[in-house]
Amino acid sequence: MTARSKIEARKLDFFYGSKHVLKGLDLACPEKSVTAIIGPSGCGKSTFIRTLNRMNDVVAGTRLAGRILLDGADIHDPEMDPVELRRRVGMVFQKPNPFPKSIFDNVAYGLRINGERRRGRLEEVVEKSLREAALWDEVKDRLRENAFALSGGQQQRLCIARALAVRPEVILFDEPCSAIDPIATARVEDLIQRLKTEYTVVIVTHNMQQAARVSDYTAFLMLGELVEFGDTKTIFTAPVRKMTEEYITGRFG
């Protein structure tokens, strides 16, 4: 692994109340590549990804120790504004969560809250983002329609377009395909593959085939600890740890 790390956790501990959810995690996600986080339910993979854009800040009763570095800078540094951090580190959630606004307004949302008012500029970015999310051809004639009119898979691609519109550097996917059908899943996976040319992607999934298909690197988490991290190919063909092998061959989980 020679790639530069874009975002990394160092000795990361995380607690919900008295529950120790992440235990001394060391994990570096290489730039412009896809890193998959796999592991059985409750292993802390969703919690981990939500620490990367400080989304857990808004959850009461949580505590974090250790460091998370974005381009080498600690994201918990007082200098680092969590609002600006979340613009740089975008997130796509498990369940598609379009806002009850038009398709256009959904994609333009992030730009508008950052002060962009120029109509031409908004239209340009909305089109570009929808094209990147492979949704443009399906919605270009109905941008004024409510986003709820789209199918589940389309809604998820809309949420991806919405995340892309603010030009993040990292995009976090929290089990993005668990609520959509297989055909829509294939399209989203395809999309994730193409995104890595410009963005650093981290994806949480409990679907091992998905991890094998889309990612360059895979981290296997178990009970809040990192069991193994490496090339996806290595992890899936010649894992070092026995536990990893047992998990990916489906002996538990």
Next chain:
Amino acid sequence: MIRRKSVAQFLGFWALRLSVWLVLGVLALLLYDIIRRGAGVINWEFLTKPPRRGMTEGGIFPAIFGTLLVTMVTAVLAIPVGMFAAIYLNEYARQNRFTRLIRLSIRNLSGVPSIVYGLFGVILFVNLLKFGTSILSAGLTLGLMTLPWTVTASEESLKTIPAAYREGALALGATKWQAIRTNVLPYALPGMLTGTILGLARAAGETAPIMFTGAAFSLPFLPKSLSDQFMALPYHLYIMATQHHDIAKVRPLAYGTALVLVGMIFGLNLTAVVLRYRLRRRRR
């Protein structure tokens, strides 16, 4: 076995049905009685002229005017303060034992008898703050009484907005206030307004809170400022129904007054329904 189940279903169903009939029946009887006895006296003069000859003739315009005015003062206090308090409680305040206690207190306040608010208003607004017996004092007293309803209704409405709207906005680099303003409030507003207007409608029909804080038995002039006393429909009705020496003569006018009051409150509630419908439709 099957028979016993169907008997239980039959009885349960009829218990529900009878309850609905009972509720609607009482309401229908009440409305029928008021309309039958009150509709006859309602004409242009009744709605636009002051009472004459010791309330045995003339109209109720000063009372209509006073009720509208005092309700406006109530709205100015109860709507913004209630909504802001609800936003704070639901979006910003930490959810711990202390906020649960506050919430419980607010719920309890909505059960405090209105006469208690009336006496509290005398102490606070009339005497302590020296607003005197006035529209201002009465409106603020009614406002205090409405606040628990406004806060509770607004908070319930905010709770119906999915957390995903807030998180989705935050994840795009919105500040907390931006997320609330652009992605929560627009969708919570219809419900907040409905609850608030229902609270106002209830306040508009109250007698006890205004009796000692500003409502007058009878006034020769319309109030000119917020520091004047005023006549109000519920108080006027109370006087005509119970305090008048010539009951037989004022009885029809009292029914007319009741009809106007019920009509006004119905109008307010209808506004709430229409407003909610419109706002909901606009969001689609």
